Amino acid sequence: MQLLSVLTLDTMNPAVKKVEYAVRGPIVQRAVELERELSEGIKKPFTEVIKANIGDAHAMGQQPITFFRQVLALCSYPELLNDSTFPEDAKSRARRILQSCGGNSMGSYSASQGIDAVRQDVARYIERRDGGGPCDPDDVYLTTGASDGIVTMLKLLVCGKGATRTGVMISIPQYPLYSAALAELDAVQINYYLNEEKCWSLDISELQRALDEARRHCNPRALCIINPGNPTGQVQSRQCIEDVIRFAAQERLFLMADEVYQDNVYADGCRFHSFKKVLFEMGPEYSDTVELAFFPLHLQIGSLYFLCGFRGGYMEIINMDEEVRAQLSKLVSVRLCPPVPGQALMDLVVNPPQPGEPSHEKFIKERTATISALAEKAKLTEQVLNTVQGISCNPVQGAMYSFPRITIPEKAVKEATDKGQQPDMFYCMKMLEETGICLVPGSGFGQRDGTYHFRMTILPPKDKLTTLLNKVKEFHQKFLQQYS
Amino acid sequence: MQLLSVLTLDTMNPAVKKVEYAVRGPIVQRAVELERELSEGIKKPFTEVIKANIGDAHAMGQQPITFFRQVLALCSYPELLNDSTFPEDAKSRARRILQSCGGNSMGSYSASQGIDAVRQDVARYIERRDGGGPCDPDDVYLTTGASDGIVTMLKLLVCGKGATRTGVMISIPQYPLYSAALAELDAVQINYYLNEEKCWSLDISELQRALDEARRHCNPRALCIINPGNPTGQVQSRQCIEDVIRFAAQERLFLMADEVYQDNVYADGCRFHSFKKVLFEMGPEYSDTVELAFFPLHLQIGSLYFLCGFRGGYMEIINMDEEVRAQLSKLVSVRLCPPVPGQALMDLVVNPPQPGEPSHEKFIKERTATISALAEKAKLTEQVLNTVQGISCNPVQGAMYSFPRITIPEKAVKEATDKGQQPDMFYCMKMLEETGICLVPGSGFGQRDGTYHFRMTILPPKDKLTTLLNKVKEFHQKFLQQYS
Ligand SMILES: Cc1ncc(COP(=O)(O)O)c(C=O)c1O
Ligand SMILES: Cc1ncc(COP(=O)(O)O)c(C=O)c1O
Numbered sequence: 001m002q003l004l005s006v007l008t009l010d011t012m013n014p015a016v017k018k019v020e021y022a023v024r025g026p027i028v029q030r031a032v033e034l035e036r037e038l039s040e041g042i043k044k045p046f047t048e049v050i051k052a053n054i055g056d057a058h059a060m061g062q063q064p065i066t067f068f069r070q071v072l073a074l075c076s077y078p079e080l081l082n083d084s085t086f087p088e089d090a091k092s093r094a095r096r097i098l099q100s101c102g103g104n105s106m107g108s109y110s111a112s113q114g115i116d117a118v119r120q121d122v123a124r125y126i127e128r129r130d131g132g133g134p135c136d137p138d139d140v141y142l143t144t145g146a147s148d149g150i151v152t153m154l155k156l157l158v159c160g161k162g163a164t165r166t167g168v169m170i171s172i173p174q175y176p177l178y179s180a181a182l183a184e185l186d187a188v189q190i191n192y193y194l195n196e197e198k199c200w201s202l203d204i205s206e207l208q209r210a211l212d213e214a215r216r217h218c219n220p221r222a223l224c225i226i227n228p229g230n231p232t233g234q235v236q237s238r239q240c241i242e243d244v245i246r247f248a249a250q251e252r253l254f255l256m257a258d259e260v261y262q263d264n265v266y267a268d269g270c271r272f273h274s275f276k277k278v279l280f281e282m283g284p285e286y287s288d289t290v291e292l293a294f295f296p297l298h299l300q301i302g303s304l305y306f307l308c309g310f311r312g313g314y315m316e317i318i319n320m321d322e323e324v325r326a327q328l329s330k331l332v333s334v335r336l337c338p339p340v341p342g343q344a345l346m347d348l349v350v351n352p353p354q355p356g357e358p359s360h361e362k363f364i365k366e367r368t369a370t371i372s373a374l375a376e377k378a379k380l381t382e383q384v385l386n387t388v389q390g391i392s393c394n395p396v397q398g399a400m401y402s403f404p405r406i407t408i409p410e411k412a413v414k415e416a417t418d419k420g421q422q423p424d425m426f427y428c429m430k431m432l433e434e435t436g437i438c439l440v441p442g443s444g445f446g447q448r449d450g451t452y453h454f455r456m457t458i459l460p461p462k463d464k465l466t467t468l469l470n471k472v473k474e475f476h477q478k479f480l481q482q483y484s
Numbered sequence: 485m486q487l488l489s490v491l492t493l494d495t496m497n498p499a500v501k502k503v504e505y506a507v508r509g510p511i512v513q514r515a516v517e518l519e520r521e522l523s524e525g526i527k528k529p530f531t532e533v534i535k536a537n538i539g540d541a542h543a544m545g546q547q548p549i550t551f552f553r554q555v556l557a558l559c560s561y562p563e564l565l566n567d568s569t570f571p572e573d574a575k576s577r578a579r580r581i582l583q584s585c586g587g588n589s590m591g592s593y594s595a596s597q598g599i600d601a602v603r604q605d606v607a608r609y610i611e612r613r614d615g616g617g618p619c620d621p622d623d624v625y626l627t628t629g630a631s632d633g634i635v636t637m638l639k640l641l642v643c644g645k646g647a648t649r650t651g652v653m654i655s656i657p658q659y660p661l662y663s664a665a666l667a668e669l670d671a672v673q674i675n676y677y678l679n680e681e682k683c684w685s686l687d688i689s690e691l692q693r694a695l696d697e698a699r700r701h702c703n704p705r706a707l708c709i710i711n712p713g714n715p716t717g718q719v720q721s722r723q724c725i726e727d728v729i730r731f732a733a734q735e736r737l738f739l740m741a742d743e744v745y746q747d748n749v750y751a752d753g754c755r756f757h758s759f760k761k762v763l764f765e766m767g768p769e770y771s772d773t774v775e776l777a778f779f780p781l782h783l784q785i786g787s788l789y790f791l792c793g794f795r796g797g798y799m800e801i802i803n804m805d806e807e808v809r810a811q812l813s814k815l816v817s818v819r820l821c822p823p824v825p826g827q828a829l830m831d832l833v834v835n836p837p838q839p840g841e842p843s844h845e846k847f848i849k850e851r852t853a854t855i856s857a858l859a860e861k862a863k864l865t866e867q868v869l870n871t872v873q874g875i876s877c878n879p880v881q882g883a884m885y886s887f888p889r890i891t892i893p894e895k896a897v898k899e900a901t902d903k904g905q906q907p908d909m910f911y912c913m914k915m916l917e918e919t920g921i922c923l924v925p926g927s928g929f930g931q932r933d934g935t936y937h938f939r940m941t942i943l944p945p946k947d948k949l950t951t952l953l954n955k956v957k958e959f960h961q962k963f964l965q966q967y968s
Contacts (some may be wrong), residue, residue: 006705006775009807013642016815024817026594032595050550054593067504073561078565079552105548107793109538111516112508142794144628147819158497180818184639221490254490270756290492309591309824311628311795323493331500333508334664335631338824340793 007165018183021176027428028053041294046436050468052456053440065366067359068348071097075344078104089357097344106340112333113315114142115340120346122314125350130277135316141328142314144258145228145307146340149315151181153256153293156328157222160187167218168442169210169253171202172446173244173403173453175230179446188218193448196405200234204243211251222254223247228261228272228398231445231455233378235397241278245286255292260313266375267397276318291478292318308351312342372398377458377465384469389482391472401455403442408452408478412483427479435471502667506928524858530920534952536940537924549850551843552832554932555581559828562588573841581828590824598626599819600796600822602831606798609834614761619800625812626798626830628822629791633799635665637740637777640812641706642669643688651702653694653737655686657887657929659714659939672702677932680889683878684718688727706738707731708923710755712745713884715929715939717862719754719881725762729770730801731801739776744797750859751881760802776802791833836946858884861942861949868953874964875956885939890960892936898966908936911963919955953964 009017029049034047067090074080074094081091085388087098094314098104100117113119119142124136141150158166167188169419170178192210207223227236233388236244248255257275265272282289293315306441352367355361383394385404393404408416408423416426424441432438443455445484462466493501512535519533519827551574558564558578564576576885584601597603603621610619628635630650642650651672654662666673670911678684691707699706709728711720720728732739749756764771791797801809820895835852837843869877869888877888892900892907900910907924916922926937944952 005803006736007641007808007810008805009811010807011705012640012808012811016811019815019818021814021818024820024892025814042514064591069561069563069589070695073557073564075562080557084862101793105793107791109792133860144823157491157498159495174611177818177949184815184818188935221495252490266516307591308593309585309589309821312822312824319489321489321492324491324496325497327493327500330503330505330509334503334661334668336508336629337793337795339628339795339826341825384507 167220200232310342409483651704684716796827
């Protein structure tokens with residue numbers, strides 16, 4: 001007789017059960033299966049699965065920055081410091097990193113908050129970026145990807161039961177790490193909707209509406225902003241950031257600014273403004289009181305910066321209560337330390353080759369090539385999608401995604417509902433089965449009721465992106481016909 | 485007027501406040517301060533801080549394995565594949581890893597469960613280790629250090645409120661990640677005491693006592709075992725493992741076997757037996773029913789294997805309910821993936837150079853040298869400490885720590901209590917201030933009431949370890965005199 005398991009769906013952590021994470025959900029699993037089937041020679045209506053659900057360097061065909069690769073190789077195997085084919089600036093960077101790791105290896109644990117020298121470099125970078133506003137390296141925490149920092153901050157904030165449960169404001173659409181973390185922490189997710197009609201901009205009146213409503217049933221304590229936006233690709237104006245800061249100050253909310261795509265801004269007339277810079281420009285009334293955590297990761301261009309796979313990242317904490325900060329430091333120490341190679345890499349990202357150094361020219365060339373390619377692909381995506389009847393797409397001002405709105409006919413909505421599926425999941429699954437293209441349904445990020453979207457990355461190389469966009473177009477037309 | 489902060493000690497997550505983590509606690513912070521003071525030329529009764537609180541490669545002065553460094557360098561900078569000074573086996577390993585990362589870089593996200601090829605290699609390794617019992621790569625999850633796997637499993641297990649709250653049995657002394665994670669998850673920590681008189685062995689009767697008592701106020705659902713032990717250094721006998729498995733089966737507990745030190749066994753007559761191997765040898769009555777999660781990390785010899793800083797690790801899951809496993813897969817996907825360089829390294833650890841390959845001889849030489857040095861240092865530590873009146877020390881059979889019992893005179897206990905300090909924290913702080921030696925007080929790991937211990941690593945190079953042991957001896961004698 002087989003005993004019932006100790007751990008079953010009924011007896012497991014109910015908070016974990018509530019977690020959802022569409023970016024790697026059923027659609028991605030099916031894509032992997034399809035790839036396997038193709039490789040086994042099973043016939044499909046396509047010859048290749050194109051994954052436009054997350055950044056994938058392989059599909060992108062882009063080369064990571066040579067300088068970064070060289071320094072990482074030197075740090076991995078310091079014997080190479082004697083190899084004359086490596087440029088001197090790569091060597092001196094590697095020596096500094098190794099030294100700050102305590103000698104000759106990235107293999108031992110570092111300080112839990114991160115290597116001192118790296119935190120100093122991050123602080124200097126932030127000062128340069130923000131035109132001189134001070135940044136104390138003690139306010140910088142290196143993390144295991146931005147995800148780690150975000151979850152850690154949310155963890156600190158959550159408390160209360162019933163009507164005093166902590167509420168956290170997140171945008172809809174959102175990056176689903178936020179909803180997943182809030183579900184796991186049993187906190188209340190407070191949705192504020194971005195304005196699709198105005199290029200996914202953020203309206204303070206909508207923040208106010210969401211907050212007022214939430215106050216009736218929970219204790220709203222934090223406001224999360226993603227800028228540039230994922231999945232929506234908008235870049236916030238300076239004015240909007242100021243308004244958000246004023247709102248947070250007035251409503252006494254802890255502000256969390258997710259700026260992982262800060263280096264990814266393409267659209268003409270758009271510029272990245274860091275929350276920190278704006279905060280300091282607003283003067284001490286704000287800069288001395290508003291509590292802020294930033295997650296500026298530079299997730300630039302998928303793996304151009306390597307950071308994704310290396311799980312590098314950092315956060316900066318401003319105006320945090322000293323006792324809470326001590327608790328934060330304790331909390332991060334339990335996990336020992338962020339991956340040291342990721343820390344080393346972070347150092348290179350914030351401190352790339354400088355003019356006059358041997359690797360500077362090549363670095364600039366490689367970086368510029370990738371950024372211009374992305375800017376071009378951002379435009380191409382918007383243009384092609386907007387030619388399709390039943391698809392409408394805001395400009396991709398930044399980040400690396402497009403989040404077009406799609407028309408799904410009544411008949412298709414009904415068929416999906418009968419199957420117990422979200423209509424846009426039904427749509428994306430069908431697209432995957434018929435074309436091999438893997439997108440993420442909008443419902444995974446949240447959207448206004450009755451609207452449907454999908455998210456696609458703009459990362460594939462241009463020719464593949466063109467194919468992809470044309471296939472989407474064709475599929476959508478057929479889909480409309482079939483269900484009209 | 486300065487507003488009160490949004491986030492204060494009173495309004496933060498109370499579960500986080502309860503977390504303790506002594507291994508990187510106040511004593512380590514003070515050690516870092518002292519190092520800074522020394523470097524600024526401030527006079528101290530010592531010239532160097534010796535950190536014997538955690539594994540520190542720098543202090544160890546040991547060289548990591550050349551083969552690992554070479555493969556990591558090749559993966560970081562694939563141009564080096566054309567460099568004829570690298571051995572062929574390192575190159576072929578690097579090619580395989582890069583290919584399984586999807587092309588030419590470790591910089592993009594991998595599958596959330598870990599790279600397929602690495603999970604396959606881990607599975608094959610486990611099969612070899614356990615004499616052929618099957619291991620399905622789908623049961624293997626790569627993690628961000630063992631910590632990540634342990635916390636993830638605990639997270640799945642925790643549920644209930646009040647008298648039905650999940651209880652988890654952990655040894656005392658324990659590695660404080662367990663108590664910290666349970667505090668954070670608001671689960672009940674159920675202590676079972678290891679038998680110091682019998683070389684920190686585990687008695688089933690003590691497990692039974694702890695369980696029976698706990699059943700009155702919570703719902704005990706899991707049993708955690710650390711073998712070889714941290715901080716206690718014991719290695720479990722095969723018989724004991726069998727008894728534990730029988731106990732878990734009978735009492736219906738989810739078993740978590742933390743085997744991160746599986747490669748670190750020194751004492752004559754001691755051998756490492758994996759829980760999995762013993763389970764399968766006990767036949768289907770057990771091997772088909774007992775739910776097990778293993779965390780076999782090979783934290784061997786500090787950073788010899790690099791894994792600490794690279795945050796590599798894996799776990800194997802056995803007999804887990806299929807629906808729960810789907811939940812586990814979802815949960816790990818939220819964090820995207822473990823660091824790819826750590827995954828690459830894990831692959832090398834489970835699949836080192838084989839006889840006949842060009843790097844084999846050097847690898848064996850380097851590994852043997854480090855292991856024998858450690859075995860020698862384990863003996864030395866035990867011997868010297870046992871010559872000190874008021875210190876008694878069990879043999880260090882495995883892992884990399886000694887956890888001697890120390891006499892603290894009444895007068896010192898009183899002085900500590902008056903200061904609001906644990907007596908062994910008082911003792912270790914005093915030792916640090918007077919000698920520069922940084923140890924972790926036993927209270928950070930748990931110990932029987934009225935007994936006192938400290939944990940020291942056996943990692944420092946032999947001459948430094950000798951100095952350290954002599955200083956401890958001298959300090960203890962002075963301490964006894966002062967307070968008798
Ligand atoms: C807005 C946003 N925040 C955070 C993250 C997490 O990044 P990381 O890989 O550094 O954990 C992502 C990744 O896609 C993101 O898009
Ligand atoms: C018994 C035990 N388990 C788990 C860990 C955590 O290891 P990792 O660095 O892989 O997270 C340690 C580290 O010291 C340990 O001693």
